Amino acid sequence: MEDVQEFQELEEMRSQMELLRKKLEHEDIINEKLMRETMRFRLTSINKQVWIDICMALFCVIMYPLCFPFLPVWLLIYVVVMVSADAIATVLIHRPVREKLIMNDDLKTVAQKMRRLKKAYIVAMCVELPVVIVFVVLFLRAVAPHFHNPIFAIWGGVIGGCIGLIVGLMMVRRVLKNSDAIIKQIEE
DSSP: OOOHHHHHHHHHHHHHHHHHHHHHHHHHHHHHHHHHHHHHHHHHHHHHHHHHHHHHHHHHHHHHHHHHHTTTTHHHHHHHHHHHHHHHHHHHHGGGOOHHHHSOOHHHHHHHHHHHHHHHHHHHHHHHHHHHHHHHHHHHHHHHGGSSSSSHHHHHHHHHHHHHHHHHHHHHHHHHHHHHHHHHHOOO
């Protein structure tokens, strides 16, 4: 009689364990879905950077000759090459982390891709910053003689350059912050 009772208790424990296991499996699926939705939101924010860079490149290429028609052609070529290279680099950096690709990858691969994105952004910033500084110096040297009082033109260029630097660093910071958040979420 005791054996039958113990057997029933054992069967009840087994059924409860099976029910708990099924609930836990369902919990993992829900957590992964929520994580992927959060990743989708952050990736959308990160990938907006591509469109911002392309639009800024087009804006610079169109507005530069209109605003400064008196400057040398080689400086225009420098601007076109500089902003085109930046736009192309941004597109190439963001290619592996497109939303369609990331959402189908396993989480370990997503974390690796986000780490590569961060590293590529830092490398690109280290390359682009000196190129932009050289451009600002060349631009100010070319613009200054065309103004009655070149000091105002130089100060305007320096202030505009600082504002551009701050905005650019804020955009890079946003991408790095969102990448870190995705990596941290995956690791947890």
